[in-house]
Amino acid sequence: MHIGIDGNEANIKNRVGVNKYAFEVLWGIYKLLPKNPDLIVTVYLKQKPLVDLPSSNKQFKYKILSGGKVWILSKLTPYLLFTKEKPDVFFAPSHYLPPIITMPGVCAIMDLGYLEFSGQFTRYDFWQLKYWSAWSIKVSKVVLTISDATRKDIVRHYPESKEKVVVAYPGYDEYLTTKSISDTAVSTVKKKYSIVNDYILYLGTLKPSKNIEGLINAFYKVKNRENLQLVIAGKKGWLYDSIFAEVNKLGMEKEVVFTDFLPEEDKYPLIKGAKAFILPSFWEGFGIDILSAFALGVPVLASNVGSLPEVVGNAGILVDPKDPDAIANGIEKILSMGKTDYNILVEKEKKQLAKFSWEKVAQIAIETFRKVAK
Numbered sequence: 001m002h003i004g005i006d007g008n009e010a011n012i013k014n015r016v017g018v019n020k021y022a023f024e025v026l027w028g029i030y031k032l033l034p035k036n037p038d039l040i041v042t043v044y045l046k047q048k049p050l051v052d053l054p055s056s057n058k059q060f061k062y063k064i065l066s067g068g069k070v071w072i073l074s075k076l077t078p079y080l081l082f083t084k085e086k087p088d089v090f091f092a093p094s095h096y097l098p099p100i101i102t103m104p105g106v107c108a109i110m111d112l113g114y115l116e117f118s119g120q121f122t123r124y125d126f127w128q129l130k131y132w133s134a135w136s137i138k139v140s141k142v143v144l145t146i147s148d149a150t151r152k153d154i155v156r157h158y159p160e161s162k163e164k165v166v167v168a169y170p171g172y173d174e175y176l177t178t179k180s181i182s183d184t185a186v187s188t189v190k191k192k193y194s195i196v197n198d199y200i201l202y203l204g205t206l207k208p209s210k211n212i213e214g215l216i217n218a219f220y221k222v223k224n225r226e227n228l229q230l231v232i233a234g235k236k237g238w239l240y241d242s243i244f245a246e247v248n249k250l251g252m253e254k255e256v257v258f259t260d261f262l263p264e265e266d267k268y269p270l271i272k273g274a275k276a277f278i279l280p281s282f283w284e285g286f287g288i289d290i291l292s293a294f295a296l297g298v299p300v301l302a303s304n305v306g307s308l309p310e311v312v313g314n315a316g317i318l319v320d321p322k323d324p325d326a327i328a329n330g331i332e333k334i335l336s337m338g339k340t341d342y343n344i345l346v347e348k349e350k351k352q353l354a355k356f357s358w359e360k361v362a363q364i365a366i367e368t369f370r371k372v373a374k
Helices: 018-035 071-082 123-139 148-157 159-164 183-192 212-221 241-249 264-273 288-295 308-312 324-335 339-353 358-373
Strands: 002-006 040-045 060-064 089-092 105-109 142-145 165-167 198-203 228-233 256-260 276-279 300-303 317-319
Touching: 002 018, 002 071, 018 040, 018 105, 018 358, 089 358, 105 123, 105 358, 123 159, 142 148, 142 159, 142 358, 148 159, 148 165, 148 308, 159 165, 183 264, 198 212, 198 264, 212 228, 212 241, 212 324, 228 264, 264 288, 276 288, 276 324, 288 300, 288 308, 288 339, 300 308, 300 324, 308 317, 317 324
Parallel strands: 002 040, 002 089, 040 060, 089 105, 105 142, 142 165, 198 228, 198 276, 228 256, 276 300, 300 317
Antiparallel strands: none
C-alpha cells in the first residue's frame, strides 16, 4: 500500500502546535514501517527536508514540488491528479486536504476554536480555516483528531461526520521520564533569558486565544510575588500588541520576562525549573507541553475548558480562564504546596501520562490508512 503525506507542517524549523504534531506523527509512522513491510510512504514537500526529519529508504521517500504560498493548489493538487505514482491514500496532518482529490483522503483536525472565537483571528486566517477545514472534513474518509472535546465539536458543527471522526491523543517526549535535567542546565537557561528569581511559566504562541493578558492580570494579583517572575515563552503569533501593553500598564516590566521563540534545547530545562506550568487558554485543541510538565514533575494549572480537562485529568489544577482571581488563587495554591502534597501530585501526573504516546498515534494512523484504502 502506498501512502502519500503532506509533510510541510513538519518541515519547519521552529515547530509549535500542528508542526509538532505533524513532525511526531511522521516519525512515528517511519519507526513502524519495519513492522509493516507492505507500506510505502511518499512525503510531499515544497523544499528539501530538514536534517531532523526521517531519512529516505526503500519504504520512505520524499518528493519535492517546489512552490510558494498556494502550493497545495498550484503544485500538490495537479501533481496528485496526473502522476502515474498515485498513492492509495493521502494524509494531511493538518486541516488542509487538496481541494480535488481522486484517492481516499484523511485529514487531522486540531481544534475548531476559530469558529468559537472568530474575533481572535485575522480575517484571512479565519476564512481559510473555516471553509477549507469544512471541505477537508467533508471529503475525508476519516478525520483524525486529538481530543474527545474536539471530536464533539466536529460532530456538532458537521453532523454528517459523526461516524468518521477518530480520536488519537498526542504523545510526549518519553525520554523525559528517564533523562535527568541537571540544575546546571536550568541555571544556564535562566541566565540566558535574564530570569533572576523563581518563576512560573507560560509556554505557547502569543495570540488572543491563549489568554495571556488574563494571566498577566492574575499574576499581578498573586500575593507575596516579590521574589517571583512570570516567564512568557513563545513566538509572536497575531494580535499580540495588547499583551505587551498590559505589562507596561501594570508597571511589571521587571517581573514579566518574554523569551520569544524557545529553541528545543531550552524548552525542557525552562519547564523543569518552573514552580508551575500555566496554560490559561480560552480554547485548546490539546496542550502538548502539559505532558512535558507532567513528565518533569512540574505542577500544572490550566483552564477548565475545551480539551484541557481531558489532558490534565486529576493531575493538576483547573480554573475558569475568564476569572483572573481564580487563576491567581490557583497559582498561590501551587506555590504554597508542601512536600507531601507535591509528591502526591507527581504520582497523579505519572498515572495521567500513561494515556499518551506518539507510537499509539502512529499506529492508529496506519490502521486508518489501511481501512480507507480498502
